[in-house]
Amino acid sequence: MLAASAAALPALLATASCRSSDVFAGPDPLAGRPSLSHDVIMLEAVIAAEQAMIRLYRAAVDGSLQATGQAGTLTDLLAQHRQHLARLQARLVLPAGSVSASPSASPGAVPARVTMARLRAAEHASATGLLTRLVTVEPSLAQLFASIAASDATHVVALGGWG
């Protein structure tokens, strides 16, 4: 059937009064990049935020907070953020040919001096931001966001000491 159709193409083109090159002159609906789903866009945003958090923790571990007696806590929390990132990235499946919705993967500025207050604020902001994002994504992704938000919320307390 396909062979018969191919053989009939010149005749069809002649009938339609156009040359074969005209067939490919218009817009090609197959050449466009696939659009990203809402969940993928949300996931990419959360991944970018997690990467920023890790940069912040690395700066804290490498910098002035190393000598505060909190180095062990910071290292533990950094490890958990790396676990968050790995779990998030494992969920990300980008269609072939798609372009990331968050090209801002370039490292953002990390303050030269990271304080405990700065880390607590970042953890709190992360937990709050995830709460906002989880209401619009599919259930299992919402649960992952909720779990990471709960972890971040415990980090806020851990950074202040267990009392």
Added chain:
Amino acid sequence: MAVGSVTAVQAVQALQAALVAEDAAIFGYGVAGAHLAGSRKSAAEQDLTGHNEARDTLTEMITAHGGSPAAGQALYQLPFEVHGAASAAKLAAYLEDGVTRAYLGIVAVSDQRLRTFGALAMQSSAGRAAFWRGTTQAFPGLDAPT
């Protein structure tokens, strides 16, 4: 069954699971608190109060969604014997882990307000679990504590 009905049923089921978890936590804190003293006992009493309030809230929510709140049990089987302060703290962390898992179920329902409610409750219970355990977890509610 209509989509709305399915959604409502799922919501009630998730709320019921949280109610059962809260009821078990109330029972368990009664046991744990008896083995604690000082500030740790006060913390357990404060957590017990929180779980009682959460049970009342869930009861009202289930009723509002057209369900009948599950009756609590007089006794619950404990995961291990509690002999002193250390095992009491371990039990408290265990209870909070269970509560966190139950609220994670609410996060999976389609109602956005319920999702937020469940996620916020997870933050509270995960925080209490971290207090009793002395360490944080990467994935409260999702993964077994390490």
